[in-house]
Amino acid sequence: MERNGKLPKIYLTAVFLVLYAPIFYLIFYSFNSGGTMSHFESFTWEHYAAVFEDKRLIIIVLNTVVVALLSALISTAIGVMGAITIHYMKNKAMRNAMLSMNSILMVSPDVIIGASFLILFTLVGIKLGFASVLLSHIAFSIPIVVIMVLPKLQEMSPTLIDAALDLGATRKEIMSRVILPFIKPGIFAGFFLALTYSLDDFAVTFFVTGNGFSTLSVEIYSMARTGVTLTINALSGLIFVITAGLILGYYFLTNRPKTPARGLKR
Amino acid sequence: MKALVRGAILIAATAAILMIINAQLAKSGAQSGGNTLTVYNWGEYIDPDLIKQFEKETGINVIYETFDSNEGMMGKIEQGGTSYDITVPSEYMVEMMREKDLLIPLDYDKIPNIKNIDPYFMDLPFDPDNTYSIPYFWGTLGIAYNPTLLDGQTFESWDNLWDPSLKQEAVLVDSAREVIGMSLNSLGYSLNSTNIDELREATDKLKTLSPNIKAVIGDEVTQMMMNNEAAVSLIWSGQAADMMSENEDITYVVPEEGSNLWFDNIVIPKTVKNIDGAYEFINFMLRPEVAAQNADYVGYSTPNKEALSLLDPEVVSDERYYPDEKAREHLEVYKDLGLEMLGTYNELFLEFKMNMK
């Protein structure tokens, strides 16, 4: 680090600044009494008060979070299994075919995914609502998990498994003690990206949801015609502060005792 | 492994807790029991206070759901599996839905307040005799511009958009019928033209507009005009009204060659479950004081002639919002040209957009 001098710090600061600039912009105007995202008039909390008064909005936010968490969790589980399946496939042609299929959902435009899922759900007779939205979010998040986990599996040297086998490990042990710990970073990456996919999706959700169930994205997009209100800005600000707070809090709670030791090692 | 399992359990538990809170919240909202009405409308297209008032008066619990495009809305209704009682399509969509048999004919014995609607807006070609639909809001297509940014230039004709001094200034809406229709109008043709030669001519004329175009965008144009980001735009009167309410420099004109007259309409789709509730809701929305309050909130023009006297007289006498009969003569309502023709319009529009740079 020292060898590189200040360059890395400046570079990272610049990257973070750009990443967070639009978010701070949104939050800044959530305090605007002017009612639009320009010409800051004066400071107000009224948009935040509006968030808490709007029960429908709160229900929608909770729906969004539940779908995101569950779909990310389940798609990560299935995606990890899928990655293992693909990785240990002997037949190369088959393997390539599987890989291509895996990625098709990533390139298909949302409208097509949404429309075809809708047809599928109505054919099978799944009621449109929470279940259909959850299922589709799981479906379109799986490929990203596979793509995040596969490289980790490829890095893992086969001798690791051989060694475990020589030591008398069972299949289950190999899975839980060797493979999974090794690919853990890939699993986390997959989970967080699946979460991102779910939170951002508009078109697919719009198609497959029935009445009585909506997510934040659908709500925001449908406001576009008459303009998004600053209540949504305030809500985003709240969501941002809460998630950042939770993550920071969790991180420091779980890492506090270890940190000094780690620092020493360097 | 342990960490993974622990993490998974933690996430599942969080989700479960949130679901319980949610169910609790939803329950406390719907104490009135089974009598619910699902209204499927554009986002922010009704005054929420009116919904509360309606709920209080009738005991019906309203579920308000939103869509962002006519086509998306129709898709949801066509596919079934939903139970929308009321929805609000634009005029061409009423025609399309009617042809697809997605609408229920209205029983006017249950809607006495229909008498409040201005006869001028009744019995239009997209729905003769208003068998299926009642106008909710209406408006025109025109040019919104900001003279302070344009050295006082004015717009009376569509051709003013072609003025060489407007280099990189004009913003168009991203919609084929509107943009090609504007060009057709400027050439003196009907904006419902299906004559391919006329369409070609209109597209060729549009191509010469390219140097003046800043962008072709959607509803965001409203914000851009408000913030002086754009100086002139082809836009619907509803959005223009939004702009003018925020930025007093902006003005709106309907060019003399003629333009489009548009309607959003209340209909009862075939997915209806609570038909009595739907009629009560329509009748409620047609009350003069309700229509006036709603028009005041949304900012669009109401077809309810009794409501006009309750609105700010300054707004009602403003020809930009409520053009007089003479101005209306040049206005044309869109006809459903059929999917084939719509495809042609869109392909020509795509060609125009591809050649913009």
Place this chain on the structure above:
Amino acid sequence: MMRDLKRMVRRMKTNRASLRLSMVPYSLWIILFVIAPIGLIVYYSFFDLSGNFTFDNYKNFFTSVYLKLTVSSFWYAFLITFFSLLISYPTAYFLTKLKHKQLWLLLIIIPSWINLLLKTYAFIGLMGLYGPVNALLETVGIGKQQILFTDFSFVFVSVYIFIPFMILPIFNALDKLNPALIDASRDLGANAWTTFRRVIWPLTLNGVKSGIQVVFIPALSLFMITRLIAGNKVITLGTAIEQQFLVTQNWGMGSTIAVFLILFMVVILLLTTANERGMAGSGKKR
């Protein structure tokens, strides 16, 4: 010898058993949510507006408008991927050197949890004529620029969206890198550039490849940004499909474009997997 044989047998069994077990949900997913939708798309692509069987949609695709669209889509997807990689690689590298690197990594992802449409609106404000960026440009004496609705703004915002997806796999690959290898390389007299080219880059190539896959492929079908940030001066295949499905309601033509998009994607994937094998081979030689 005997032990080797036993081990081989056990290994094969292990693989097959775990394969069978993990295959069920994943295969089910592929059948229901991948094969079925593709089947539908291919099926629809052979029908015209009035529901007659036809090859016209395919013929139509080869007219100038759609071919031009394809070429420009590829060009922009390439630009977006290139700049994403250019920015993400050093970011990921520097991140791995930080003390609380996992935390910093999370902080890279958090912005992507805020609704995309909202962030896009924020960019419209930031890049606007009266926005902070132009204010900055004015104070440093460059003067006001039209930033929105240009190629630059389009590529910039797209890169912004895709960066986390590119950083994550690269970070994971770099993080695993054994520092001893780098030290060894330095000790053997390699300069920084040689070390990077000969040691770091090859060892992180898998991460880079998954990064490219998750950026290039979706970049081909970006749609909302093309309108809001590029003002439709950039149009991608995704925009065209969206239009066909939603506005024109010509599902046949929309599906046909989608079929081509899927074909392009398969070609790209096959190319990257072929490379992978080639790299592994040359890696051994070294």
